[in-house]
Amino acid sequence: MSKSSVSAIDRDYAVQLDANDSLAQYKSRFYIADLNQCYLDGNSLGRMPVATQTIINQFLQDEWATQLVEGWNTWIDEAQSVGDLIGRAALGAAPGQTLAIDTTSVNFYQLCHAAITARPGRRTVISDTSNFPTDRYILEGLCRDLGCNLVLIDDSDGHEYVTAEKLAQHLNDDVALVTLSVIQYRSGALHDIPRLTSLAREAGALFVWDASHAVGVVPMKFDADGVDLCVGCTYKYGNSGPGSPGWMYVSTAIQQELQVPIQGWFAQNDQFAMAQGFDRSPTIRGFQIASPSVIGLRCIQSAFSMIEEATLSEIAMKAATGTKLMFELFDHWLQPLGCSVITPREAQQRGGHITISHPEARRISIALREQANVIADYRQPDCIRLAISPLATSYSEVWDGFDRLRNIISTKSYEQVVVSGSRVT
Numbered sequence: 344m345s346k347s348s349v350s351a352i353d354r355d356y357a358v359q360l361d362a363n364d365s366l367a368q369y370k371s372r373f374y375i376a377d378l379n380q381c382y383l384d385g386n387s388l389g390r391m392p393v394a395t396q397t398i399i400n401q402f403l404q405d406e407w408a409t410q411l412v413e414g415w416n417t418w419i420d421e422a423q424s425v426g427d428l429i430g431r432a433a434l435g436a437a438p439g440q441t442l443a444i445d446t447t448s449v450n451f452y453q454l455c456h457a458a459i460t461a462r463p464g465r466r467t468v469i470s471d472t473s474n475f476p477t478d479r480y481i482l483e484g485l486c487r488d489l490g491c492n493l494v495l496i497d498d499s500d501g502h503e504y505v506t507a508e509k510l511a512q513h514l515n516d517d518v519a520l521v522t523l524s525v526i527q528y529r530s531g532a533l534h535d536i537p538r539l540t541s542l543a544r545e546a547g548a549l550f551v552w553d554a555s556h557a558v559g560v561v562p563m564k565f566d567a568d569g570v571d572l573c574v575g576c577t578y579k580y581g582n583s584g585p586g587s588p589g590w591m592y593v594s595t596a597i598q599q600e601l602q603v604p605i606q607g608w609f610a611q612n613d614q615f616a617m618a619q620g621f622d623r624s625p626t627i628r629g630f631q632i633a634s635p636s637v638i639g640l641r642c643i644q645s646a647f648s649m650i651e652e653a654t655l656s657e658i659a660m661k662a663a664t665g666t667k668l669m670f671e672l673f674d675h676w677l678q679p680l681g682c683s684v685i686t687p688r689e690a691q692q693r694g695g696h697i698t699i700s701h702p703e704a705r706r707i708s709i710a711l712r713e714q715a716n717v718i719a720d721y722r723q724p725d726c727i728r729l730a731i732s733p734l735a736t737s738y739s740e741v742w743d744g745f746d747r748l749r750n751i752i753s754t755k756s757y758e759q760v761v762v763s764g765s766r767v768t
């Protein structure tokens with residue numbers, strides 16, 4: 344059967360995509376406890392690589408248990424070497440500019456504070472209303488403490504996409520910092536990194552990107568695109584586990600210009616001299632606060648080595664094909680049932696997830712888990728996010744998940760759901 348003779352609503356279409364998928368073998372390198380489950384939530388917490396279990400067990404036994412404190416001779420600079428791996432595999436970043444450390448939120452605070460104070464006299468900070476909550480809340484606190492004015496571009500309509508024209512309207516010589524997510528956490532819209540970065544730079548401002556929903560699924564070219572600063576996590580498409588360390592990228596070009604507010608002992612040039620007075624390391628270590636989670640770093644090492652091996656260009660191609668399949672199934676099945684979609688249709692303007700909206704999204708997302716063994720997540724007010732995590736998800740899994748979703752909506756079986764009091768959605 345040729346691909347063109349089969350429609351997306353025929354399961355064979357997805358089976359054929361799997362048969363031709365150059366990344367297909369990677370799914371077996373993840374731990375899958377329930378083969379009947381459609382896990383379409385790798386954009387929230389990625390599946391666990393099988394190798395990670397061995398790597399962590401070895402670390403516990405051969406390093407922590409046996410080497411004890413002497414292990415620090417080799418662990419001490421791992422935030423930098425693992426940062427370099429993330430930079431190489433996923434960010435288009437040369438060595439010496441990426442640190443794997445702390446949480447995305449802490450890194451965001453550190454870099455935004457440093458950026459604002461590097462532009463003395465400027466008092467405006469720009470972000471958008473659809474940005475991830477932690478970013479907006481941290482900016483509120485920073486602006487309060489540093490006496491700045493926070494301007495949130497209203498992009499709550501449509502795709503939650505900040506165009507160059509929209510940003511340009513807010514730029515002037517009072518702007519110290521612009522910060523946006525590379526991919527919007529709710530709509531999945533992918534911003535134009537080089538265009539928006541250069542606009543902000545022309546206005547004399549610094550730009551901090553948050554790439555949490557982009558890292559490991561869309562290729563980024565930070566060095567080539569002139570990105571100054573970025574943060575992100577490793578537990579989504581990075582498959583490094585719940586609470587695994589985040590990362591920060593600081594381009595070599597501006598490292599000397601910036602000082603983060605928490606100047607911890609790992610940033611000290613001669614760290615073990617333990618001397619009086621802070622004398623910052625001139626390298627990326629000058630941005631590190633303190634001891635890294637070595638277990639967390641090994642989880643990143645395991646997962647990002649796989650990403651590097653598979654290559655981000657192949658991964659991104661599969662994300663584009665997988666989300667196209669979702670759009671085709673949406674058009675045939677879900678739109679007629681009263682769903683709409685808020686993710687851009689152009690493959691270059693999205694990453695690995697699409698988001699549909701329906702007035703009963705909350706109960707539908709619970710019914711997906713309870714009645715159909717499909718894991719997706721609900722986001723306020725009426726959104727369901729559905730993702731393909733290219734290394735860990737097959738096309739058939741996406742197809743089956745959408746098939747079960749349309750059954751739940753068409754039979755209205757979600758009406759049986761009692762909304763629980765869980766804090767997590």
Ligand SMILES: Cc1ncc(COP(=O)(O)O)c(C=O)c1O
Nearest residue numbers: 446447448475477528553555576
């Ligand atoms: C875009 C974005 N930024 C920041 C965060 C916060 O990450 P953390 O809890 O690791 O600080 C998240 C978490 O999902 C996120 O999606």
